[in-house]
Amino acid sequence: MSRTALQAVAFDELSPAQLDAWHKLRAINPMLDSPYFHPGFAGAVHAAGNPVHVYVGTGPTGEVESLFPVHRDGGVLRPVGWPGADFQGPILAPGTAYPVGALLGGGVRALEFDHLLELAGDFQPWITGSRPSPYLDTTGGLDGYLSRASKSGKDNMGQARRRTAKAEREIGPVRFVADSLDEGDLAKVVELKRAQYAATGAKDYFAEPGRRQLLTDLLRTRGTEFAGILSTLYAGDTLLAAHFGIRSGGVLHWWFPVYDPAHAGLAPGWMLLRELTMAAPEMGFTRIDLGRGDDEYKRRAKTGETPVCQGMVTRSSARRALRAARESLVTAAKDSPLGPQLRRVVRKLRTIKR
Structure with missing residues (x-):
């Protein structure tokens, strides 16, 4: 790959041969089975109004050796779907080198990443x-x-079963829909998520209308190769919990889970996760990726984990130092006994312009 040439191509200008290479490279690299690496995700993000450019790497004979979908913000590149992509990296064959430094130049000063797989x-x-x-x-x-879960995972799934029975007794018949097409319920997911952002002081991901449109477009995308998946859990007429994610093949990515705060005592998120786990064989899932995060339920529920990396490719030592200092401050704040009081500080640090 040392002689690989990179060319930035707008997503909607990729040739059929380049898209075909995308599918082929992804198919031979098991690390790329997440739906975030499917061209359907990059295409949906691009169509929703956030332009995607793909750095296409070609070898000496013109064969496509890699593709890296990104957004460009001034002189900074960020992986496709930023800041909502939980897995990032170039599409390439296993063990293949990547010409990282070739991304810089032509006005590009840096590539920032925060969920990079250790692909190269x-x-x-x-x-x-x-x-x-x-x-x-x-x-x-x-x-x-x-059979694989920790004691904590088993205990919480057992509690979810009992709480589901309690919800049925006290609220109404429990109804789970694994793959709903109800756009009204999708709107409720966005509404509850925005309320959660407001309550915690987190930056509102859905403040940009294009991101709400992205979820709608993904919901309308059907098939097992790539699709949006909306799952809902009702008790009577009450929406207890819901989740919107994306799938590709046997992988479902847990993206936007929500629950009704009025029924938080039932831990409806666990109830929903239990229902999805039960439905996994019928839906064709063998893995649910929960995404990076410090949530206690993720720690309790997991059967394994995948490392994702943070950093920045740049020739500017000052820029790298600022990024490293920012990450250190975020980590220190999160690890501090005063963590709850420092959450807002952490969120502000994450929004500092690099």
């Missing part, structure tokens, strides 16, 4: 930290999961 060792010098991204192995459905 060439990124190692630019990594400032790594954090776990938990997942559930759902092979065999609930019974299979329970």
Whole structure:
């Protein structure tokens, strides 16, 4: 790959041969089975109004060796779907080197990443930290999961079963829809998520209308190769919990889970996760990726985890130092006994312009 040439191509200008290479490279690299690496995700983000450019790497004979979908913000590149992409990196064959430095130039001063898979060792010098991204192995459905889960995971799934029965007694018949097409329920997911952002002081991901449109477009995308998946859990007429994610093949990515705060005592999120785990064989899922995060339920539910990396590719030592300092401050704030009081500080640090 040392002689690989990179060319930035707008997503909607990729040739059929380049898209075909995308599918082929992804198919031979098991690390790229997340729906975030499917061209359908990049295409949906691009169509929703956030332009995507793909750095296409070609070898000496013109064969496509890599594709890296990104957004460009001034002189900074960020992986496709930023800031809502939980897995990032170039599309390339296993063990293939990547010409990271070739991304810089032509006005591009840096590539920033925060959920990079360890796909190519060439990124190692630019990594400032790594954090776990938990997942559930759902092979065999609930019974299979329970055979691999920690004691905490088993206990919480048992409690979810009992709370589901309680909800049915006290609220109304419990109804789970694994793959709903109800856009009204999708609107409720966005509404509840925005209320959660407001209550916690987090930046509102859906403040940009294009991101709401992205979810609608993904919901309308059907098929098992790539699709949006909306799952809902009702008790009577009450929406207890819902989740919107994306799937590709046997992988479901847990993206926007919500629950009704009025029924928080039932832990409806666990109820929903249990239902999805039970439905996994019928839906064709063998893994639910929960995404990077410090949520206690992720720690309890996981059967394994995938490391994702944070860092910045840049020739500017000052820019790298600022990024490293920012990550150190965020980590220190999160690890401090005063963590709850420092959450707003952490969120402000994450929004500092790099």
